[in-house]
Amino acid sequence: MLSSAVVVLAVAATAALSSPVTNRVDDAPRECGLPDALRQEIAGYRPTVERIVAAVTQGPAKGKVWKELAQFVDKFGPRLSGTEVLERSIDHVLGKMRSFGLDNVHGEPVEVVHWDRGLEEAEMLEPRPCKLPILGLGGSVGTPPGGITAQVVAVESFDELKQVANQARGKVLVFAQKYESYGKTVPYRQYAAVEGAKVGAVATLVSSITPFSISTLHTGWQDYSDNVTKIPTASITKEDAEMFLRMYRRGDKVVVKIKMGGRMLDPVMSRNSVGEVLGKTEPEKVVIVSGHMDSWDVGTGAMDDGGGAFISWYSLALIKMLNLPQPRRTIRAVLWTGEEEGLIGAFAYAKAHKNELNNFNLLMESDEGTFTPSGLEFKGSSQAQCIMQNILKLLDSINGTTLQPSDDVGSDIMVWSKTDVPLASLRNDNDQYFWFHHSAGDRMTVEQSDALDKSTALWAAVAYVVADLSVDIPKNNEV
Amino acid sequence: MLSSAVVVLAVAATAALSSPVTNRVDDAPRECGLPDALRQEIAGYRPTVERIVAAVTQGPAKGKVWKELAQFVDKFGPRLSGTEVLERSIDHVLGKMRSFGLDNVHGEPVEVVHWDRGLEEAEMLEPRPCKLPILGLGGSVGTPPGGITAQVVAVESFDELKQVANQARGKVLVFAQKYESYGKTVPYRQYAAVEGAKVGAVATLVSSITPFSISTLHTGWQDYSDNVTKIPTASITKEDAEMFLRMYRRGDKVVVKIKMGGRMLDPVMSRNSVGEVLGKTEPEKVVIVSGHMDSWDVGTGAMDDGGGAFISWYSLALIKMLNLPQPRRTIRAVLWTGEEEGLIGAFAYAKAHKNELNNFNLLMESDEGTFTPSGLEFKGSSQAQCIMQNILKLLDSINGTTLQPSDDVGSDIMVWSKTDVPLASLRNDNDQYFWFHHSAGDRMTVEQSDALDKSTALWAAVAYVVADLSVDIPKNNEV
Numbered sequence: 016m017l018s019s020a021v022v023v024l025a026v027a028a029t030a031a032l033s034s035p036v037t038n039r040v041d042d043a044p045r046e047c048g049l050p051d052a053l054r055q056e057i058a059g060y061r062p063t064v065e066r067i068v069a070a071v072t073q074g075p076a077k078g079k080v081w082k083e084l085a086q087f088v089d090k091f092g093p094r095l096s097g098t099e100v101l102e103r104s105i106d107h108v109l110g111k112m113r114s115f116g117l118d119n120v121h122g123e124p125v126e127v128v129h130w131d132r133g134l135e136e137a138e139m140l141e142p143r144p145c146k147l148p149i150l151g152l153g154g155s156v157g158t159p160p161g162g163i164t165a166q167v168v169a170v171e172s173f174d175e176l177k178q179v180a181n182q183a184r185g186k187v188l189v190f191a192q193k194y195e196s197y198g199k200t201v202p203y204r205q206y207a208a209v210e211g212a213k214v215g216a217v218a219t220l221v222s223s224i225t226p227f228s229i230s231t232l233h234t235g236w237q238d239y240s241d242n243v244t245k246i247p248t249a250s251i252t253k254e255d256a257e258m259f260l261r262m263y264r265r266g267d268k269v270v271v272k273i274k275m276g277g278r279m280l281d282p283v284m285s286r287n288s289v290g291e292v293l294g295k296t297e298p299e300k301v302v303i304v305s306g307h308m309d310s311w312d313v314g315t316g317a318m319d320d321g322g323g324a325f326i327s328w329y330s331l332a333l334i335k336m337l338n339l340p341q342p343r344r345t346i347r348a349v350l351w352t353g354e355e356e357g358l359i360g361a362f363a364y365a366k367a368h369k370n371e372l373n374n375f376n377l378l379m380e381s382d383e384g385t386f387t388p389s390g391l392e393f394k395g396s397s398q399a400q401c402i403m404q405n406i407l408k409l410l411d412s413i414n415g416t417t418l419q420p421s422d423d424v425g426s427d428i429m430v431w432s433k434t435d436v437p438l439a440s441l442r443n444d445n446d447q448y449f450w451f452h453h454s455a456g457d458r459m460t461v462e463q464s465d466a467l468d469k470s471t472a473l474w475a476a477v478a479y480v481v482a483d484l485s486v487d488i489p490k491n492n493e494v
Numbered sequence: 495m496l497s498s499a500v501v502v503l504a505v506a507a508t509a510a511l512s513s514p515v516t517n518r519v520d521d522a523p524r525e526c527g528l529p530d531a532l533r534q535e536i537a538g539y540r541p542t543v544e545r546i547v548a549a550v551t552q553g554p555a556k557g558k559v560w561k562e563l564a565q566f567v568d569k570f571g572p573r574l575s576g577t578e579v580l581e582r583s584i585d586h587v588l589g590k591m592r593s594f595g596l597d598n599v600h601g602e603p604v605e606v607v608h609w610d611r612g613l614e615e616a617e618m619l620e621p622r623p624c625k626l627p628i629l630g631l632g633g634s635v636g637t638p639p640g641g642i643t644a645q646v647v648a649v650e651s652f653d654e655l656k657q658v659a660n661q662a663r664g665k666v667l668v669f670a671q672k673y674e675s676y677g678k679t680v681p682y683r684q685y686a687a688v689e690g691a692k693v694g695a696v697a698t699l700v701s702s703i704t705p706f707s708i709s710t711l712h713t714g715w716q717d718y719s720d721n722v723t724k725i726p727t728a729s730i731t732k733e734d735a736e737m738f739l740r741m742y743r744r745g746d747k748v749v750v751k752i753k754m755g756g757r758m759l760d761p762v763m764s765r766n767s768v769g770e771v772l773g774k775t776e777p778e779k780v781v782i783v784s785g786h787m788d789s790w791d792v793g794t795g796a797m798d799d800g801g802g803a804f805i806s807w808y809s810l811a812l813i814k815m816l817n818l819p820q821p822r823r824t825i826r827a828v829l830w831t832g833e834e835e836g837l838i839g840a841f842a843y844a845k846a847h848k849n850e851l852n853n854f855n856l857l858m859e860s861d862e863g864t865f866t867p868s869g870l871e872f873k874g875s876s877q878a879q880c881i882m883q884n885i886l887k888l889l890d891s892i893n894g895t896t897l898q899p900s901d902d903v904g905s906d907i908m909v910w911s912k913t914d915v916p917l918a919s920l921r922n923d924n925d926q927y928f929w930f931h932h933s934a935g936d937r938m939t940v941e942q943s944d945a946l947d948k949s950t951a952l953w954a955a956v957a958y959v960v961a962d963l964s965v966d967i968p969k970n971n972e973v
């Protein structure tokens with residue numbers, strides 16, 4: 016997940032659980048004015064949904080998503096935008112989609128940025144010499160070849176920076192902010208370099224954006240500003256940030272040396288990866304399931320967003336495997352590229368497919384973990400919510416029935432947030448998501464086979480029913 | 495904490511909670527046959543205990559242990575046995591003990607081993623090249639200067655090794671054991687090199703001994719055997735161990751290159767650090783509170799065992815600060831050296847003080863975390879348990895009243911486990927202890943100020959009451 020996108024995770028979900036829309040519709044028909052015929056039509060999909068759930072949680076597909084994903088990350092490792100390995104990993108998934116008989120499998124060209132961190136190393140020289148683990152932030156410029164050696168100024172907030180602004184010139188500025196929530200804390204990573212440069216700092220070091228650390232480094236994209244000097248910027252561990260703050264406040268002289276080889280290379284052509292289950296009667300209408308193919312260059316991107324990408328294409332493979340009746344509309348898997356550098360693939364897709372907008376029936380994305388799923392986060396009209404709630408009722412056997420209305424749904428699909436296209440993302444038990452996010456800990460070990468199976472079941476079932484339903488998901492309340 | 499010591503943590507504590515000895519004694523006088531006079535005598539210490547608790551949890555000493563410990567770890571960093579920085583850190587603490595007016599402050603010479611890991615680096619060469627984070631295990635020999643390049647054989651258990659023993663010759667043997675409990679899993683770290691060498695492996699890589707990982711490396715001592723070739727041995731992350739196992743089982747050819755500079759240097763003279771609150775009427779009788787000064791060379795040893803060492807000496811400082819009446823017996827803080835390499839300081843102390851054995855009234859140690867305390871783990875006669883339970887009742891204001899009988903108490907003090915000297919260790923909320931143990935995550939961030947205050951209160955109160963009581967803690971049931 017692009018960490019600079021504003022993402023509301025399931026933290027606030029408790030409130031939603033008691034809201035009318037999440038009641039069982041049978042118990043609260045007035046809150047959810049669905050015609051009886053439609054309600055019965057949706058209920059009629061129960062045998063189909065149960066086939067899907069059974070196949071992937073007990074049947075021949077059980078454990079297969081985990082196995083496919085493990086083979087994939089073991090083979091390719093991390094897949095940073097602009098690298099050749101990302102393109103080979105895209106070829107692999109396109110090949111997989113073909114091998115499972117998906118329709119219209121192809122890549123759609125997208126130019127992505129190519130940042131390379133190069134060599135990175137740092138040390139504390141005073142008050143006691145020791146290595147200083149750093150992880151450059153995405154897009155950071157490098158240091159001069161000999162590195163930067165300077166004293167440290169440490170602050171706990173942008174507010175505190177104002178008070179010590181006149182001491183920061185020529186210094187390495189450390190941000191030791193407390194973690195509140197991802198959305199509230201990530202601006203320190205995004206804007207550290209700009210705010211540091213404004214007060215004359217020669218580099219910035221930012222406490223990793225995470226609620227929990229075992230001396231863990233977390234990278235992520237950061238934003239320079241056109242009129243402000245670009246200075247090198249890297250993450251440090253929460254542990255070191257706190258240490259620098261203690262030392263600085265005690266009046267200790269703290270000196271660090273930082274070498275970073277970060278540089279922007281020429282843009283590279285990458286691809287959004289597409290495969291379909293073609294619709295029978297209204298093939299031009301589309302339900303999209305999605306995740307992103309690219310990852311950061313640490314860990315292997317098993318979680319961010321291997322899981323999301325793999326439940327998406329595998330949902331279509333599963334529908335093909337089960338020989339389900341061809342749905343009314345087309346189900347399309349889109350695996351975005353260049354997500355981490357600013358939703359590049361999604362923006363390109365929106366542009367290339369802008370004439371299809373009216374045909375987008377529902378856009379689904381999984382980019383906040385594929386832990387045990389509990390339903391969907393959803394942005395859409397109240398009538399749309401009502402239909403989706405009825406569909407999720409069919410997933411009671413895996414406890415996937417919660418519809419959580421939200422205005423912040425997904426990362427890539429937020430590109431369509433100002434349109435009236437209904438958007439949904441996978442609601443799952445992702446309390447520890449940011450413990451691993453953009454770190455060396457984003458590995459296969461995070462992914463649980465049963466959770467991937469259930470996520471796939473939910474994903475495939477929702478996509479199939481929505482694609483096959485007699486009515487479109489309404490874009491507003493006038494159906 | 496020396497990880498190879500057999501340590502039973504509070505995991506099994508639930509059972510103890512419902513055992514008679516942990517009932518409130520008032521409710522169950524028959525299970526705990528303490529003379530009324532002694533019961534009343536102990537209850538009479540309530541005002542004293544409440545002064546201690548108030549001083550450190552609300553009064554002038556509040557937050558001071560955390561502050562002292564933070565200054566200490568920030569100043570010295572990790573304190574590996576044999577290093578000069580350990581000796582300087584010992585000087586610092588001896589100076590602190592003097593500055594707080596402790597009696598008889600001194601170091602007692604101990605020869606410790608000096609292992610140095612040197613440079614360590616590794617990479618996977620096949621099936622795809624990438625860096626391989628490793629952390630050599632204590633005492634490991636190095637590789638030849640050019641490193642070792644070999645294919646990987648991976649197993650999940652010593653049992654599985656038997657099945658593939660004939661494939662391991664000339665290979666790097668990976669142990670990807672599952673974590674069960676520390677005690678059950680740590681033999682893989684201890685004996686990997688020996689078992690690997692027996693089947694002809696040229697090096698061993700062992701999944702870090704931890705229940706939870708964010709690609710975290712955990713070191714620890716390991717044991718060679720005299721008649722078996724010494725091969726290099728290092729920890730890898732749980733994530734990489736699992737990856738190697740998957741690759742090996744798929745039949746992938748996996749090749750790694752390992753360079754390690756580990757070597758044993760000449761033994762070095764270190765010190766156990768001692769300070770006292772001298773007893774008034776029976777000064778030769780001693781209550782010892784303890785922790786260890788040395789640490790591993792990663793992280794800063796704030797948790798293992800900075801916390802234990804600091805609540806120990808600070809307990810005596812607190813008793814001095816409060817001008818409590820001089821206790822009947824002597825309270826002695828002993829801060830062991832050379833714990834991580836095999837309880838070297840404790841063994842030396844036992845030898846040097848063997849004539850004092852009858853005067854050891856109670857040995858206390860904190861080396862399993864200083865998280866929020868809940869009481870003591872205790873090894874002693876049932877009459878001793880009864881007295882200790884009555885003393886812990888005085889700590890109800892901080893919920894420190896649980897006495898958990900155990901035969902495995904502490905790490906250093908286990909040197910006395912075959913004597914009849916009563917032993918106690920700090921029972922605390924250390925469920926995450928092994929997440930940080932022997933890793934770069936053993937930093938000040940793990941330590942919580944309030945928990946250190948409460949741990950100090952419990953430690954000081956128990957030591958003072960035991961030291962001042964009219965009767966010795968009985969070594970058996972014939973008082």
